[in-house]
Amino acid sequence: MLVLLDIDGTLLASEGTGARGIVQAGSELFGESFSLDGIPLGGRLDPLIFGEAMEAIGRTDHREHHDAFRKRYLEVFAELIEIGHDMRILPGVSELLGRMHAHPEITMALVTGNYRESAHMKLAAAGIDPELFVGGAFGDEGDIRDDLPPLAIERFRAARGRAPRDVVLLGDTVHDVTSGRAAGCRVLAVCTGSHAPERLHASKPELVLDDLSDVEAVMAWILSKTGGDA
Structure with missing residues (x-):
């Protein structure tokens, strides 16, 4: 089975480590207005969360920027875990x-x-x-x-x-x-x-x-x- x-x-x-990584990577790439405020996270796909955060700041080109975001997010996430995490x-x-x-x-x-x-x-x-x-x-x-x-x-x-x-x-x-x-x-x-x-x-x-x-x-x-x- x-x-x-x-x-x-x-x-x-x-304890929010992933969300912090998304916000940090998004802010670095797309500006300080990038945020997850008001965006539901539980049970949802990371690319969809990224897309909604981009649309919230008026960016509709999230698909073409997804690979760059994904790369930076994974780097940031690894850094957050290395310096200390709440997992x-x-x-x-x-x-x-x-x-x-x-x-x-x-x-x-x-x-x-x-x-x-x-x-x-x-x-x-x-x-x-x-x-x-x-x-x-x-x-x-x-x-x-x-x-x-x-x-x-x-x-x-x-x-x-x-x-x-x-x-x-x-x-x-x-x-x-x-x-x-x-x-x-x-x-x-x-x-x-x-x-x-x-x-x-x-x-x-x-x-x-x-x-x-x-x-x-x-x-x-x-x-x-x-x-x-x-």
């Missing part, structure tokens, strides 16, 4: 990842709005080995969040020569829930991120938890519909 995992608010808390792994995550990695029926993959490089930097800074995850889909690989789970599933199929028998998605925002449901995933929403429990319940995931600290219960739910081999 395939377990798709969001990063921010699900596996770790970055912290969330309750239950370390044990849960270890249990899933050791389970012969489970393959883990990332589905995140982050760029691949910044995703791996965040994980490593929080003490999570990026090598635990195979394939997945990242923020610059789709136009909207709904594009990412199908891409991760297709990459599993291409690598294994068959589709996964079951796909589970763990996330902390409504965007995680709706994109997972659209792709036919069973979805577990966790209330450790930016979206309130009421919003998560209203988006109709199969399960909503306060956090992932009850590892036995989470594993039992993940494995409840495996249908056999991975």
Whole structure:
């Protein structure tokens, strides 16, 4: 089976480090008026966040400047992590990842709005080995969040020569829930991120938890519909 995992608010808390990196890179390249004020961040793709920030300052040419922004953002983000960061792994995550990695029926993959490089930097800074995850889909690989789970599933199929028998998605925002449901995933929403429990319940995931600290219960739910081999 395939377990798709969001990063921010699900596996770790970055305490705004990514947002600070976006603002610093954008301000350096496009002026001090570049800001994320009023722009929702949780569960969204980094290129879309950049595009909205550019439009907010009257710039409609964000697509042609995206590569330059991406390059500088990744440099700034690495610098922020090097000089000190607030990345912290969330309750239950370390044990849960270890249990899933050791389970012969489970393959883990990332589905995140982050760029691949910044995703791996965040994980490593929080003490999570990026090598635990195979394939997945990242923020610059789709136009909207709904594009990412199908891409991760297709990459599993291409690598294994068959589709996964079951796909589970763990996330902390409504965007995680709706994109997972659209792709036919069973979805577990966790209330450790930016979206309130009421919003998560209203988006109709199969399960909503306060956090992932009850590892036995989470594993039992993940494995409840495996249908056999991975």
